[in-house]
Amino acid sequence: MKNRAVVKVMTPKRETASIASLMEETLRLLGEDPGRQGLRKTPERVEKALRYLTSGYGQDIRRVVNSALFSVKYDEMVIVKDIEFFSLCEHHLLPFFGKVHVAYLPQQRVLGLSKIPRIVDMYARRLQLQERLTQEIAQSIQEVLDPLGVGVVCEARHFCMMMRGVAKQHSGAVTSAMLGAFRNRKETRDEFLSLVRQNSI
């Protein structure tokens, strides 16, 4: 009775570095005063923004696609054009953004159309290279849907080029990934590219 153990639950003080605390330090190193009115909540805001902008790491293609695969007797090209995306370049952690055009040639199955922008977001919300983003979108659709081919074209503008004053005239970049029929058959690829070019940016 007397010597009862007293269990105290201690909430550990978070000494481990959080993005917010590192951000506070970054502000200091930039010559700012993190304590001033306008900046007081900035480290937390930056952390929240970064977590959101990299939330694609926590997702995987199977879960995104879920059960939105449908059997059909449709063998014409499916195109989803002008999918807006925003990403962060892995070299400077600055945004790059633009449009992605995705096409595939179905083989007995199609993917729910709304899933394609979600796949784009999943890969865009990571630290990226435009080239890899383009490839990953194409390859994941190939994997999950097993169509006759996939084509992806990505047009983007990079803040790391635009803001830092280097090669401004080349700040727009176009990348593409062509798999299966889009790689092997010129007519398929040309059909896709001409459809993308129609009233595109």
Ligand SMILES: [Zn+2]
């Ligand atoms: Zn960059």
